[in-house]
Amino acid sequence: MTLTPSHIIEYLYCPRFTYFEYVIAIPQYEGRLHKVQKGRQIHDTKLERNKMYLRKKIGAVEKYTDQYLTNGLLRGKIDEVLLLKNNTMSPLDYKFAAYNDKIYDTYKTQLFCYAWLIEENFKKKVERGFLIYTRSNDKLIEVEIRDIDKEKVKHSANEIFYIISNNFYPKSTKFKKRCLNCTYKNICIS
Numbered sequence: 001m002t003l004t005p006s007h008i009i010e011y012l013y014c015p016r017f018t019y020f021e022y023v024i025a026i027p028q029y030e031g032r033l034h035k036v037q038k039g040r041q042i043h044d045t046k047l048e049r050n051k052m053y054l055r056k057k058i059g060a061v062e063k064y065t066d067q068y069l070t071n072g073l074l075r076g077k078i079d080e081v082l083l084l085k086n087n088t089m090s091p092l093d094y095k096f097a098a099y100n101d102k103i104y105d106t107y108k109t110q111l112f113c114y115a116w117l118i119e120e121n122f123k124k125k126v127e128r129g130f131l132i133y134t135r136s137n138d139k140l141i142e143v144e145i146r147d148i149d150k151e152k153v154k155h156s157a158n159e160i161f162y163i164i165s166n167n168f169y170p171k172s173t174k175f176k177k178r179c180l181n182c183t184y185k186n187i188c189i190s
Contacts, residue, residue, distance in 0.1 A: 001164075002075040005113040008156050009106050013178060015170035018163045020184045028183045050080075055092075058130065058140070059084040063092075069117040073157045078114045081122070082130070089118050092130040099133040103143060107131055112149040119150070126150075 010017040020026045054060050062083040069076060080092040091114035095107065111129035118126050126145055133139045163170055172179070172188060179185050 002070055002073060003157055003160060004074070005076050005110045007160055008074075008113055008153050009109050011156050011160050012105075012109060014173035014182070015159070015163065016172050016184065016188055018160050019169055020187070022160075022164050023167050023169075026184070026187070055082065055130075055140075058082075058090075058142070059086065060090075061085055069114075069121045071117055071120040073161070074113060074117060074153075076110075076113055076117055078117070081118055083124070087124065088127050089122055089124040090126060090129050091115060091118060092132065094132045094134055096134050098135040099139045099141060103131065103141060108143055108149070109153065111143050112145060112153045115145045116150045116153055 007018070010021075017028075021028060051065060054063055060082040064081040064083075065079065067078045067081050069078060078091050079094050082090045082092055084090060091111055093107070093110060093114070111131070115126035115129060118124065129143045129145050131141045131143060133141065159170075162168060179188070182188065
């Protein structure tokens, strides 16, 4: 089994997601929202339309599109992997969202996961990632990626495997407001 960035994001939101979904196998029943489907459609269109476009303003000298990468613990499909002038690489991810002067932690965590995958597969340092907000005229936002950010997702991946392999019931999130709309709130014992 390998994890996806979604597993890491869920674990960081509350470690009990991992327990309920992967240890005792109670799936989350999240419907296919129109926004998700529309986002995928726009995502595919953008990838096709921008196939030959190289973002030289941010220092890109080469790009690899629609990259499926794995490292034995984590797997993910990255919209674009950019090789930059300074010989580092960066993930670029399209978001079907509007930019409202805030970068959500989920978006950052996804980039951190991609950075880990890129470093292990391409053997190049990743110091920043990029988000394209398609509902804000394709606004490009740069996100710093530090070593500590990559270490946090690596640690989270190991914690997830520990929970699954040991049938371990972890502590719930310390942010109790998260419990209000949780899929598992009726069965979770805090």
